[in-house]
Amino acid sequence: MQCNLEGLSGWIKNSFIDFPGTVSTVLFFSGCNLRCPYCHNCSLIVFPDDMSGLSNKVWDFLEKRKEVIEGVVFSGGEPTLHPNIKEIIKEIRKIGYKVKLDTNGLLPDMIGEFSPDYLALDIKTDPKLYSQYLKAQYNNIETRLKKSLSIVKKMGGNAEVRITVAPRIVTRDIILGLRDLIEGVGLVYLQPADLTRGVLDQSFFKSVDPVTKEEVAEFQELLEPAVGSCVIRE
Numbered sequence: 001m002q003c004n005l006e007g008l009s010g011w012i013k014n015s016f017i018d019f020p021g022t023v024s025t026v027l028f029f030s031g032c033n034l035r036c037p038y039c040h041n042c043s044l045i046v047f048p049d050d051m052s053g054l055s056n057k058v059w060d061f062l063e064k065r066k067e068v069i070e071g072v073v074f075s076g077g078e079p080t081l082h083p084n085i086k087e088i089i090k091e092i093r094k095i096g097y098k099v100k101l102d103t104n105g106l107l108p109d110m111i112g113e114f115s116p117d118y119l120a121l122d123i124k125t126d127p128k129l130y131s132q133y134l135k136a137q138y139n140n141i142e143t144r145l146k147k148s149l150s151i152v153k154k155m156g157g158n159a160e161v162r163i164t165v166a167p168r169i170v171t172r173d174i175i176l177g178l179r180d181l182i183e184g185v186g187l188v189y190l191q192p193a194d195l196t197r198g199v200l201d202q203s204f205f206k207s208v209d210p211v212t213k214e215e216v217a218e219f220q221e222l223l224e225p226a227v228g229s230c231v232i233r234e
């Protein structure tokens with residue numbers, strides 16, 4: 001009898017894009033320790049009612065699809081918030097799957113517990129702005145992010161940093177600051193935020209100009225010398 005996938009709130013059965021080089025199934029876990037104004041996963045950032053029915057379906061699928069699916073992606077929300085995640089991963093690995101973690105990196109010790117085969121770490125903005133812009137409730141953001149970034153660097157080609165580019169949250173000055181923070185990371189993606197469809201706090205972006213393609217290209221040029229590769233992901 002497998003453990004309950006506590007916190008599971010969404011599921012994509014088959015994905016060819018979420019786990020580099022790996023056909024995967026993607027599990028979305030609810031709850032988040034941030035409130036990014038551009039968040040599209042609004043329904044995932046609060047803990048939902050019991051989803052144990054879904055949990056049983058996922059275990060059944062994982063047992064039956066071993067020949068086709070190679071990996072499981074833990075996404076959210078913020079999957080590291082779930083206390084029984086270690087047990088879940090142990091069970092998933094026992095069946096034979098690789099594990100990828102998508103995280104905002106504020107709980108670096110949990111990343112260690114996860115020990116993912118692939119890690120995607122979101123760096124959102126200047127660590128000093130996490131409380132003001134993203135409603136973070138921790139006071140040592142920079143220390144936490146540095147710890148997570150050291151894991152990314154150790155993992156080499158099996159890890160990436162993602163920076164979502166949104167007005168006010170990522171500016172030229174902020175990019176210059178982040179350049180020092182992420183120096184030495186192998187792969188960095190710049191992903192322009194999509195503010196055209198339902199986001200958590202549209203008012204945050206009221207009366208600010210959108211970030212242009214030219215600005216994103218400039219951010220790429222600024223970051224490139226400090227990292228292995230910086231790619232714009234549309």
Ligand code: SF4
Pocket residue numbers: 032033034035036038039040041045076077078104
């Ligand atoms: S975008 Fe921000 S608020 Fe939304 S799930 Fe990710 S970290 Fe949490």
